[in-house]
Structure formats: structure tokens, C-alpha cells
Amino acid sequence: MNQIITSKSTKETxxxxxxxxxxxxxxxxxxxxxxxxxxxxxxxxxxxxxxxxLLVRSWPILNAYPLSNLLFGNIWKxxxxxxxxxxxxxxxFWVSIVGIILAVPLCLLTSIYLAEYAQxxxxxxxxxxxxxxxxxxPVVYGVWGLLAIVPFVDKVLAxxxxxxxxSIPIFSVNQPTGFGILAAGIVxxxxxxxxxxxxxxxxxSTVPNDLRHASLAVGAxxxxxxxNIILPQVAPGIIAAIVLGASRALGETIAVLMVVGNIPQVxxxxxxxxxxxxxxIANNYGEMMSIPLYDAAxxxxxxxxxxxxxxxxxxxxxxxxxxxxxxxxx
Amino acid sequence: MGFLMKxxxxxxxxxxxxxxxxxxxxxxxVAAALGLILWIIVVRGLPALSWDMVTKIPExxxxxxxxxxxxxxxxxxxxxxxxxTFLAMIFxxxxxxxxxxxxxxxxxxxxVRLSLDVLWGIPSIVYGAFGFTLMIALGIxxxxxxxxIILALIELPxxxxxxxxxxxxxxxxxEYAALALGxxxxxxxxxxxxxxxxxxxxxxxxxGFGRGIGDAASVLFTAGYTDRIPTSLMRPTASxxxxxxxxxxxxYPEVQQRGYAAALILTVIVLAVSLGxxxxxxxxxxxxxK
Amino acid sequence: xxxxxxxxxxxxxxxxxxxxxxxxxxxxxxxxxxxxGPSGCGKTTLLKSLxxxxxxxxxxxxxxxxxxxxxxxxxxxxxxxxxxxxxxxLAQRPSPLPxxxxxxxxxxxxxxxxxxxxxxxxxxVRHYLEIAGLWEEVHKRLHDPATSLSIGQQQxxxxxxxxxxxxxxxxGDEPTSALDPISSQNIESRLIDLKQQYTTVIVTHTLRQAKxxxxxxxxxxxxxxxxxxxxxxxxxxxxxxxxxxxxxxxF
Numbered sequence: 001m002n003q004i005i006t007s008k009s010t011k012e013t014x015x016x017x018x019x020x021x022x023x024x025x026x027x028x029x030x031x032x033x034x035x036x037x038x039x040x041x042x043x044x045x046x047x048x049x050x051x052x053x054l055l056v057r058s059w060p061i062l063n064a065y066p067l068s069n070l071l072f073g074n075i076w077k078x079x080x081x082x083x084x085x086x087x088x089x090x091x092x093f094w095v096s097i098v099g100i101i102l103a104v105p106l107c108l109l110t111s112i113y114l115a116e117y118a119q120x121x122x123x124x125x126x127x128x129x130x131x132x133x134x135x136x137x138p139v140v141y142g143v144w145g146l147l148a149i150v151p152f153v154d155k156v157l158a159x160x161x162x163x164x165x166x167s168i169p170i171f172s173v174n175q176p177t178g179f180g181i182l183a184a185g186i187v188x189x190x191x192x193x194x195x196x197x198x199x200x201x202x203x204x205s206t207v208p209n210d211l212r213h214a215s216l217a218v219g220a221x222x223x224x225x226x227x228n229i230i231l232p233q234v235a236p237g238i239i240a241a242i243v244l245g246a247s248r249a250l251g252e253t254i255a256v257l258m259v260v261g262n263i264p265q266v267x268x269x270x271x272x273x274x275x276x277x278x279x280x281i282a283n284n285y286g287e288m289m290s291i292p293l294y295d296a297a298x299x300x301x302x303x304x305x306x307x308x309x310x311x312x313x314x315x316x317x318x319x320x321x322x323x324x325x326x327x328x329x330x
Numbered sequence: 331m332g333f334l335m336k337x338x339x340x341x342x343x344x345x346x347x348x349x350x351x352x353x354x355x356x357x358x359x360v361a362a363a364l365g366l367i368l369w370i371i372v373v374r375g376l377p378a379l380s381w382d383m384v385t386k387i388p389e390x391x392x393x394x395x396x397x398x399x400x401x402x403x404x405x406x407x408x409x410x411x412x413x414x415t416f417l418a419m420i421f422x423x424x425x426x427x428x429x430x431x432x433x434x435x436x437x438x439x440x441x442v443r444l445s446l447d448v449l450w451g452i453p454s455i456v457y458g459a460f461g462f463t464l465m466i467a468l469g470i471x472x473x474x475x476x477x478x479i480i481l482a483l484i485e486l487p488x489x490x491x492x493x494x495x496x497x498x499x500x501x502x503x504x505e506y507a508a509l510a511l512g513x514x515x516x517x518x519x520x521x522x523x524x525x526x527x528x529x530x531x532x533x534x535x536x537x538g539f540g541r542g543i544g545d546a547a548s549v550l551f552t553a554g555y556t557d558r559i560p561t562s563l564m565r566p567t568a569s570x571x572x573x574x575x576x577x578x579x580x581x582y583p584e585v586q587q588r589g590y591a592a593a594l595i596l597t598v599i600v601l602a603v604s605l606g607x608x609x610x611x612x613x614x615x616x617x618x619x620k
Numbered sequence: 621x622x623x624x625x626x627x628x629x630x631x632x633x634x635x636x637x638x639x640x641x642x643x644x645x646x647x648x649x650x651x652x653x654x655x656x657g658p659s660g661c662g663k664t665t666l667l668k669s670l671x672x673x674x675x676x677x678x679x680x681x682x683x684x685x686x687x688x689x690x691x692x693x694x695x696x697x698x699x700x701x702x703x704x705x706x707x708x709x710l711a712q713r714p715s716p717l718p719x720x721x722x723x724x725x726x727x728x729x730x731x732x733x734x735x736x737x738x739x740x741x742x743x744x745v746r747h748y749l750e751i752a753g754l755w756e757e758v759h760k761r762l763h764d765p766a767t768s769l770s771i772g773q774q775q776x777x778x779x780x781x782x783x784x785x786x787x788x789x790x791x792g793d794e795p796t797s798a799l800d801p802i803s804s805q806n807i808e809s810r811l812i813d814l815k816q817q818y819t820t821v822i823v824t825h826t827l828r829q830a831k832x833x834x835x836x837x838x839x840x841x842x843x844x845x846x847x848x849x850x851x852x853x854x855x856x857x858x859x860x861x862x863x864x865x866x867x868x869x870x871f
Contacts, residue, residue, distance in 0.1 A: 029514035036428035044445045053463045106356050113353035120678050133364050135604040137544025139571040143593045144367045190363045210715035218728030218785050219705035221346040251453025253547040278455040302459035313451040335702040
């Protein structure tokens, strides 16, 4: 055996086979391994560092008021020392939920079409479209919302809703400007669609083709196959994709801020203005050092946002990664 | 006998046709949304676009409709995004190599990937707020440097995962072949993985750059805004997204118009970067073993 | 010969590559026809053209006709799901659906709404599991997941699932290649029993299996049918040189 490995490296390696004396090469390897390892600590620790930094800076206000006062307080008057996040928390959830409700059917249908029906030619057109949609910056979405969606809500959707659905509280039109939850929800739906569609598409492709063929072979239609075989298989991944999309919607700042109206109130209709947490933080960063506890209040708002999003994100990512790994394994 | 197989419009066939139809409609809506966005930005942005816009900085009274341009924001954004991408690359390349060459699908590799994905999901406003706490702690003011650091944090997970996805598809045989020839893992990483990574790195750089140049919420806190072109890392700098945002907030129609034009400039840069990355990675992929 | 399936001038392309070249064959009723030939010769493509499974493959282009009882299954008037009901398929790898044994057999019947009530479904499940020779082994655990069965049992379950939609034709795409020898033999004897009632077309890569099963043989090479006819004649005195070489095991 030794004869075969006769080459320039023989001198170096003969000793290594019997006694592990580190050669320069292995030492270099060990050093590299340690250095690389330290680099991978960065992403893992960054999550903790961000959380702790925000916690430390928001400690003064968490110390000064009970948490329930902050979270469920209705009044926001920093100059009077009143910091109630409740209207903002509700605003965040209203906007995100409307966005998700609009995005989910669109994304589910599109991803099923791309995964199960479309020819590879259609897919190769759809992929760059989704990539471009994902690449458009939030502020451009905001401009689009301002120029297209707000007038559309004002001139088309609000009158329609007023006429046909006006008696239902959540569809009643109280402030006819177009700015509000619905406009923000529509913009958000389009913004999070590319992410949700591509995650759902990946999830659908984890289903082995054998199952599709088995169902089609007995004469099922494609939709019957999807409905009976594929959807039950991928349901956890689909829900995870939706949760992931929701977490993006919760944190979106600039685009929402530009179309949502920014009035701190508890919304009752999708045509009402709202004031989500990210918009609150972004709009007031300028004066946050000028009023006592104001900076701590805004950073605690960021902390609340971060914690909710972390939970959403980690849960959905665990499910998605597990489903995708199952595909790699098979 | 043959008529047995004739098309009969049973409920399930109607359902099939209906589902297929609304799926196509959904796809068209998604594609139309892209078209509509681009169309509106072009139609509203183009009239206000002028040579001055991209070659001059704001002159006195610019924000009341007088002369000047947004060169400060264009250059500021390029500096910010380029700096952030460069900084993020220094960290993301070793992490991506380490994930492939050493960790593979191990447990720690799994945690690192998970944390990258989670970082990816943290909204930029939270990064901005975090940047703000850092700036207070370190005693630095809103500046190009602070903006670059925060953008690097935002871009890091995107770039690392983009590289990771590309090199993950690299055939494992190649690695074993190199190991079997007596290479250490570091040598494998350096020679084989990096060469294979080239398309991944290119894609990652462009993805990160595109994300960095479009981010508004984080630079709002960290980079500030100024009418001047930044001359030092410690000076504040303007950026395109904020130029759009602030100009749209103006009561003067001329200034709003320029906001649309700024949005058009930003969109063109981002789309060029995005299309460029597709083109480059499709070209580079030809030269690697698949 | 009473032809159940007639293939006329069938050409299949995958992109620019031609997979089947002008295939003309007839498949006799209620007998076993075996398609054989070296790997990559188009056996499976030919088989999949018979239940329109080629359409699932992205980019496959088909010209020509496949007549089942004189009806062209590629006619625009024809419903593809009805074709697949009439022409059942036993796949290469057993592919139990992710549900119970019972539900696997019921699946196709349910899709076509073939039975009226639970009692009828129950009786049908028993009937087809018996035909597939699986009833004795599984009747006590019908509601266990189908994946809990052994591979050989899974393939027999797939056979029962296919028969439950009352096809006239059974296609087998190397149906025993994933199985152990005993399970293979079990499936083979089922197929021989079933040929009284069903027209059967089997693709196989083993010559010995072809000899055990075939009444009729189709020998293919490079996408073309080289020779087709009665198994006895072809195995004893092949007319074509290539067939002779194949039968002698030269390639």
C-alpha cells in the first residue's frame, strides 16, 4: 500500500500514519477550522445581540410602567408620559391580516399552478417575474400604492363597498380618502406574494412524483390528485409559508407607512386609517431623544415587533426546513 | 365501446376546468402587478427625469421646486450599498464555505442555516432601531459608516444563504475526490469550493447590493440625510429611498414629481442589478460541474 | 387475432430527440403481450403512450394514433381520465398513496363514484384484495397505513387499487423490478391468472420473465419495433438478426 502513495508527499505523511504529529498543512487546516467556526457564531449570536440591545435600551420604560399598561394602553401622548401601544398593535395586526387574506388565495393558486400544471416554459417566465417583484424596493411599492392603490380604493372599492356591504361594520366607509388598512393590505399582499409563492412552490416539489402518478393512473383529474393527495401532504408547509409571509407583513415599514394614513386609533373597518408599529417607530425617530422615555418607548415597540416576528419566523422556518430536508433525503 | 371514453362534463371535470382557470387568473394577476408597478413608475417618473436630476446636488430652494438634482442621494446609495455588500461579503463567504466544507448537513450547520433564515426575516426597521442603540453605545452619529454596518447586517443572511444554496448543489463526489487525493478540508475549501462558488458569490453580491440599495427603514436611523455628497465615512449621507420618501412628503407638486423620478432611478438600478445577476449566474454556471 | 389495442404510425419526440419511430403494433385481447428490448429502446415510452401518461412528461410530443376498441384515445373528444380508467397501470416502484390500505383500494372507485354506499365499498375492497392475493394477509389491519406493508405487499395493493376501477387493460411497467424473487413470482402468477379477464401489456428487461409470461412479444430497438408476434414463434425462430442477438444474450 505504502508503495503506491510514493510521491512528493511521502516524506510528510509517513510519520503521520503512525504518530499524529501536526504537519504545517494540518495545522493550517485546524486554524482555518477554528476561524471559520468563529464566523458562524456571528449569525447565531446576532439574533441574541439585537434582542438584548433593544431590551437594554427599552428597560427604563419597562421598569417605569407595568407591561400591560404599555401593551394594552389606549392613549399615546408621549409629552404627558402616556405610552399606550394598543392602537398601534391593533393597526399592525389589521394591516397584516388584510394583506395575508388577500395574498393567500393568490399565492396558493399561483404556486399550485406553477408546481402542478405549468409547462417548463411558463415556469421559466414566471421565475424572473417573481424575482423582479421581490427585488423592487419597499419605497417603490409605497409610490405605487400612493399613485395607484390609494386612488383605486378611494374611487372604486370604497363606493362599491359603501353601496353593497356598508351595513357590515368592517366594510363600512367612515373616512373617504383611500388611505387606510385596505390600501396598505393590498400593497402588502403584492409585496409578500413572491416570497410566499416561492416557498409554497418548493414545498409542493417535495411531494414525490410517484404519488401524483399513482393517483392519475386510476383516472383522477389533476385537481382531484392535488386536493386528495398533495394538499394533505404539504399542509404543514403551506401553513408555515403563510406564517412566514405574515411575519414579513408585520415588519414592513416604509411602503405601509406611505399608504396607511397614520392615525393612531383603534380601527373598526378596513377602510379606516391605522398606525402600525413600524410606522410609529419610523415617523418619530427624529424627536425621540427630546422627550423623556420616548426613545425607550419606541425601542420597546421595536422589541415587541422583533419578538413577535422571531416567534413566527422560527416556527415557520423549522417546519419548512424539515419538509425540504425530507425531500433531500428521499 | 369507444364512446365509454367520451368527454362527459361531470362535476369533477367542471371543477378541474374552474380551478385551472382561477389559477391562471392568479398567475396573471401576479404578473400584472409587476407590469402595473413598472408602468406607473415609468409614466409618472419619466416626465420629471432630467439630466440635472442625476448630475447635480440639490441647490438652494430645491425643496421648494428650484433647481438641482439628487446626485447626493444616488451616490450616497451607491456608497452605502457597495460598502454594506463588501462588508457582508467578508463575513458571508467564510460562513458559506464553512457550511459546505465542514458542516454539511450536521446539527450545527442546521442551526447556522436556521439562524440565517431567521435573521433574514427580521424587518429593517428593527435593524435600524438596533443600529440606533449601537450608535448611542459607541457614541457615533448618523453617518455613512453606521449605515454601511447596518446594511451589512441586513445583507449578510441573504448573501450567505444565496451562496449556500448554490454550493449545496455542488456534487459531493468532487469533494470526496479531492479528499481522497490527500487534501485537507481547508485545501478542498480553498481550491474546489471557491471555484465552484463563483456563480454563487456573484449572485449573492448582486442580491445583497439590490437589497441594500433599496432599504429605507434602516438607513433612516443610521445614515441620516444631507444635501452634500459624503466625503468621509463619519459624515451622514443621503440615500435614494429616503430621497423618494422625503420628496413625496413635500407639498410642492414639482418636488413630488422629482420624488417619482427618483423612484424611477431607484427601480432602474434595482432591476438592472436583478436582471444582471440572472444573466451572470446563467453564464457562469456553464463553467462549473453540475 | 382480436386486437384490443392498435397503435398506428406512432411517433414520440422529447424535444428534438425522437423516442419512438413510426410504431405500428396490435395488442391482442385477453392475452399477455410483453414488450422487450435493451434499456433506452423506448419500451416504457410505448407503454406510457397507451394510457396517455406521456402527457405528464414535460415536452413530449406525440403524433399518430392509439386505438382502444377502435377509438383513438388521443382524439380531442376523448376524456383522458376515462382512458386511464379503462387502461390501468402498475408502476415500476410500488406507490401506495399516503392513506390506509382500505382507502388505497377505495381511492379510484371513489374518484369515479362507482359504488353507492359503504357496504358496497367494503365488499369491493375485499373482492379486489382477494384477487390481488392480499386479503388473507391484511384483512385484520385494513386501516393501517399502506406504507406499513412490505414492498411486495405494496405492489399487490397497487394491483388491487388499479383493478378496483374496473379497467379492461392492465399495463405493467417492469412491475417486479423493485421486488424480491418471491414477491416477483407472486405478482407474475397474479398476472397469469388475470389474463382470462384483462388484456395485459408488460414491459420487462429480463428475458426469462418475458419467456414465462408472454403470449405475444414486441421486440424494440432504438425506438423502433423490430419484430412482433406470437411468443412461441419469436422465441424459437426469430426472423430478425437483432432479435436473435438479443435472445442469445449478446447485448
